[in-house]
Amino acid sequence: MATASITMSEAQFNTLRKIVYERSGIHFQDSKKYVLESRLSRRLEEMNFENFDQYLMFLTAGPYQTDEFQEMFNRITINETSFFRNEPQLEVFEKEILPEVLEARKDTKRLRIWSSASSTGEEPYTLAIQIHRTLGVRLPDWHVEILGTDISEKVLMTAQSGVYPSYSIRTLNPLILKRYFTEEKGTYALDPTIKSMVRFELLNLKDAISARRFGTWDVIFCRNVMIYFDDQMKTHCTKLFYDQLAKDGALFIGHSETLRNIDVPFEPIPVPHAFAYKKADGTGKGEA
Ligand SMILES: C[S@@+](CC[C@H](N)C(=O)[O-])C[C@H]1O[C@@H](n2cnc3c(N)ncnc32)[C@H](O)[C@@H]1O
Structure with a gap:
């Protein structure tokens, strides 16, 4: 499991997973906090955010939110597949x-x-x-x-x-x-x-x-x-x-x-x- 460079608190996880669920129906269980944390902490670094509160603010307010939601889904979805699967x-x-x-x-x-x-x-x-x-x-x-x-x-x-x-x-x-x-x-x-x-x-x-x-x-x-x-x-x-x-x-x-x-x-x-x-x-x- 990759270690996240920016950590996510329980409160930040709960806010983020609620937003993700409302937008997409994807439900992150309690045990999956590390997935959101590790996949998005890299994004925070790229955007020079210091913590998840700043990212949550960016995600939910302001003119860029639609693009950022897209970017977020690009990163947090599990895309495993193969030809002739099952x-x-x-x-x-x-x-x-x-x-x-x-x-x-x-x-x-x-x-x-x-x-x-x-x-x-x-x-x-x-x-x-x-x-x-x-x-x-x-x-x-x-x-x-x-x-x-x-x-x-x-x-x-x-x-x-x-x-x-x-x-x-x-x-x-x-x-x-x-x-x-x-x-x-x-x-x-x-x-x-x-x-x-x-x-x-x-x-x-x-x-x-x-x-x-x-x-x-x-x-x-x-x-x-x-x-x-x-x-x-x-x-x-x-x-x-x-x-x-x-x-x-x-x-x-x-x-x-x-x-x-x-x-x-x-x-x-x-x-x-x-x-x-x-x-x-x-x-x-x-x-x-
Ligand atoms: C594990 S892959 C499955 C791919 C393929 N159906 C298979 O069985 O091999 C799941 C895909 O569902 C997509 N996905 C997740 N939530 C979605 C949603 N709300 N609407 C559309 N696609 C979604 C993900 O982006 C991901 O590419």
């Missing part, structure tokens, strides 16, 4: 859910997928690879839209570049690596066709109004972010996903996450390793 779940997407959705959309040939906490892009690009290999030569006949969104501007810049360090491809099947990436001086550039299938937008899941502007989705992924939320924020997000999911669509959450205690009518799709849900009553908007 492969058994992605197999369920590719082998079970995707064929059903393609069949259901065969007339319109329109497919819309949302990766709602996409981090540096590995998740939505993985979905693009899966769709690319499933549709094969039929791909040009389809209008495929894959959107990756995240609260951190910094991760989205990496996502948009489509170029990854060796760490990101650490678990990747060598055949996929060979087929979809070009190595250059130790970095891996994604195939331009796959890159062009995904677009990225800055979006805070707390902001349901902005999220609704993107319309309705056939499949929504929200993996490994709800672990940072409390039940109130999880309910907010799950309601949002319910409203924005086509009536025959599917929601995927992370394998260590659950919708238990969340009062939104989703039911598990009975496939092993999936952690996937569909609308229990099949209501809502039609296709995406």
